[in-house]
Structure formats: structure tokens, C-alpha cells
Amino acid sequence: MFNSSDGPTLLGVDVIMVGTLLAGVAAMAVMLAIYAAVTVKDPMAKRVKALNSRREELKAGIVNSTSRKRTSLVRRSDKTERVKGTLTGMKVLQQSQVDVIQQKLAHAGYRNKELAVLVIGARLIAPVILGFIGLMLFYVSDMFADWSDFKRFAAFAAMVLAGYKGPELFLKNKAGKRTLEIRKGLPDALDLLVICAEAGLTVDAAFNRVAKELGRAYPELGDEFALTAIELSFLTERKQAFNNLAYRVDLESVKGVVTTMVQTEKYGTPLASALRVLSAEFRNERMMRAEEKAARLPAIMTVPLILFILPVLFIVILGPAACSISDAFAAQPGSGGG
Numbered sequence: 001m002f003n004s005s006d007g008p009t010l011l012g013v014d015v016i017m018v019g020t021l022l023a024g025v026a027a028m029a030v031m032l033a034i035y036a037a038v039t040v041k042d043p044m045a046k047r048v049k050a051l052n053s054r055r056e057e058l059k060a061g062i063v064n065s066t067s068r069k070r071t072s073l074v075r076r077s078d079k080t081e082r083v084k085g086t087l088t089g090m091k092v093l094q095q096s097q098v099d100v101i102q103q104k105l106a107h108a109g110y111r112n113k114e115l116a117v118l119v120i121g122a123r124l125i126a127p128v129i130l131g132f133i134g135l136m137l138f139y140v141s142d143m144f145a146d147w148s149d150f151k152r153f154a155a156f157a158a159m160v161l162a163g164y165k166g167p168e169l170f171l172k173n174k175a176g177k178r179t180l181e182i183r184k185g186l187p188d189a190l191d192l193l194v195i196c197a198e199a200g201l202t203v204d205a206a207f208n209r210v211a212k213e214l215g216r217a218y219p220e221l222g223d224e225f226a227l228t229a230i231e232l233s234f235l236t237e238r239k240q241a242f243n244n245l246a247y248r249v250d251l252e253s254v255k256g257v258v259t260t261m262v263q264t265e266k267y268g269t270p271l272a273s274a275l276r277v278l279s280a281e282f283r284n285e286r287m288m289r290a291e292e293k294a295a296r297l298p299a300i301m302t303v304p305l306i307l308f309i310l311p312v313l314f315i316v317i318l319g320p321a322a323c324s325i326s327d328a329f330a331a332q333p334g335s336g337g338g
Contacts, residue, residue: 104168107175107250109220119167126163134159178220179250185218186253187286189225190279197272203261204232224249238265253282 101116138144138152147155189210196206207229215222224245231241239262246258260278264271 101171103247104171104175106248107179108171109174109178109223111248119171122167123164126166127160128163130159130163131156175250181218181220182224182249183251183253183286185214185221186251186257187279187282189214189218189221190257190275190282194272194275194279197275203238203265203271204229207232253285 097120098116101119102113105111105113105115105119134156138147138156144152144155192210192213193206196209197203201209207225211222211226211229214225227248228241228245231244232238235241242258242261242265246255257275257278260274261271263269264274
């Protein structure tokens with residue numbers, strides 16, 4: 001037991017006890033970090049294993065007949081069909097809308113196209129649920145009775161709008177993060193593709209090799225390349241595999257790579273030289289983006305500089321002078337008649 005009277009205290013708290021606890025927490029955090037670094041797993045291993053097993057099944061013409069999987073797939077399909085039938089009956093489901101949501105799901109990394117119907121259904125149901133909750137909070141209960149009518153209506157409208165735009169904003173945010181990670185690793189992936197092409201590997205073997213090499217550093221890009229390699233192995237048209245890659249990734253650079261790959265497949269042009277030119281262009285583009293961010297930095301730092309740094313600087317510089325002037329005026333004898 002620690003006794004507060006045995007050591008120094010700060011605001012009634014034993015400093016030695018607090019320091020011991022913080023040291024223990026820091027040691028535990030270091031041990032957890034070492035354990036996580038030593039036992040790191042390949043983030044693509046499970047995904048690639050599932051894709052490879054599915055490829056073998058498709059090659060052999062075998063349909064997975066596991067009872068648990070079949071029951072799960074049938075149950076999921078039934079739920080989706082019920083939601084789709086309900087939305088169709090309400091005249092709120094259009095095929096163009098489903099296609100747009102499916103592409104957004106692909107950009108976010110979700111490859112189950114049936115989720116598009118559920119996203120549209122969530123966008124329809126979430127405003128009703130959040131609107132009901134807002135109605136109970138702001139108008140029925142007395143929790144916000146001191147708020148004005150305009151403030152309560154604004155909060156209610158914000159909850160309804162969040163329910164409607166929430167699923168779309170979630171997909172957009174996830175797709176943006178995924179696209180950024182893919183953009184970071186694309187020049188390195190093209191360099192590895194050039195090396196694999198010059199070493200004599202086929203296109204699908206080169207994609208598979210790049211996916212294995214970059215899977216740890218860039219899991220999203222490695223996942224896309226692994227899936228493309230698998231599709232190149234069993235699809236009848238190799239062009240479709242490249243088009244699927246461009247469909248799943250919302251990035252103009254990837255579309256340029258796909259166009260180059262399709263042209264090399266069609267006309268037999270050298271693959272290594274074309275990819276080398278693309279890699280150099282992407283690296284120059286990445287350098288230009290970094291320079292653009294660096295050029296915007298002074299303008300961005302102006303507001304924090306004015307708000308937080310300059311006032312403190314003025315206090316430090318002018319504070320002693322102001323104190324001296326105040327003391328000088330206070331030391332002067334008061335004027336007045338006798």
C-alpha cells in the first residue's frame with residue numbers, strides 16, 4: 001500500500017504512486033507493441049486463399065455445396081430479394097440508381113453487389129428512424145425545452161439529413177481512403193511489373209508476384225492485383241479482367257494502366273517499355289502533388305500563426321515592458337491639493 005504521507009504529493013496525490021502506475025502502463029504498451037510487431041500477419045493471406053479456392057472451383061465447374069454456406073447464401077439472397085421487392089413496390093428503386101451504388105461499393109472495397117439494395121433501403125429507412133428519435137428528443141421530451149423553435153427544428157432537420165446522406169458519405173469516405181492508399185503504391189507496383197515483364201513472366205504471373213510483394217505495404221493494391229491475376233487465369237476474355245480492375249478502382253492512373261495493358265494484349269506492343277513510361281509519369285505526378293501541398297503550406301499556416309502564435313509572442317515581448325510602465329505609474333506620488 002502506498003501512503004501519501006511517505007512521499008511528495010501534488011494536489012493531494014502521491015507523485016511516486018502516479019509515476020509508478022504510468023511506468024507500468026508504458027511498459028505494458030511497449031510489450032504489446034513488440035508482440036504486435038513480432039506476430040504480424042499477412043493481411044492478404046486469407047483473401048488470396050479464398051480467391052484461389054474459388055478460382056479452382058470455377059475451373060473445375062464445381063459449385064460449393066457446403067450446407068452452412070449454401071444456407072447462408074440462400075438466406076442472404078432471400079433478405080435482399082425481400083428488400084428489393086419492397087423498394088420496387090414503393091417505386092423508389094431504379095436500375096440506374098442500383099448501378100451507381102454498386103460502383104460506389106466496388107470503389108469502397110465491397111464486392112457483393114447485393115449490398116446496393118440494402119444501402120438504398122438504409123438510405124430510405126435511416127431518415128425515418130433518426131427523424132423519429134429527433135422528434136422524441138426535441139419536441140416530446142423536456143431535455144431541450146430551453147432551446148428556441150428554430151434551434152430545435154435545425155437539430156431535427158440535421159438528424160434527418162444525416163440519416164439520408166449517412167450511408168453515401170460512409171461509402172465516399174471509405175472509397176477515398178482506399179483510393180489514396182492505392183495511389184501511393186501504384187508507381188512501385190508498376191516498377192515491379194516492369195521487372196517481372198523483363199524477367200519473362202506472363203501478365204497474370206507478374207500481377208500475382210506484385211500482389212505478393214506489395215501485399216504487406218499496400219494491402220488494398222495487393223488485393224486488387226491478386227484478384228486481377230485470378231481473373232486473368234480463368235476468364236475467357238483477358239480484356240474483361242483489366243476492365244474489372246478499372247471498374248473497382250476510382251483512379252485515373254489505374255484506368256491508364258488498364259488501357260496500356262489492353263493495347264499491349266491487342267497489338268503485341270512491348271509491355272515493359274510502356275509500363276516504364278507510365279511509372280515515370282506517376283512518380284512525376286506524385287512529386288508534383290507533394291510540391292503543390294508544400295506551396296499551399298504558407299497560406300494554410302497564416303491563420304494559426306495570427307490566432308495562436310503572434311498574440312503569445314506579443315505578450316512575451318511587451319508583457320515585461322507593460323509591467324514596468326504600470327509599476328512606474330503606481331510609484332509616482334498622487335497629485336492633489338493639501
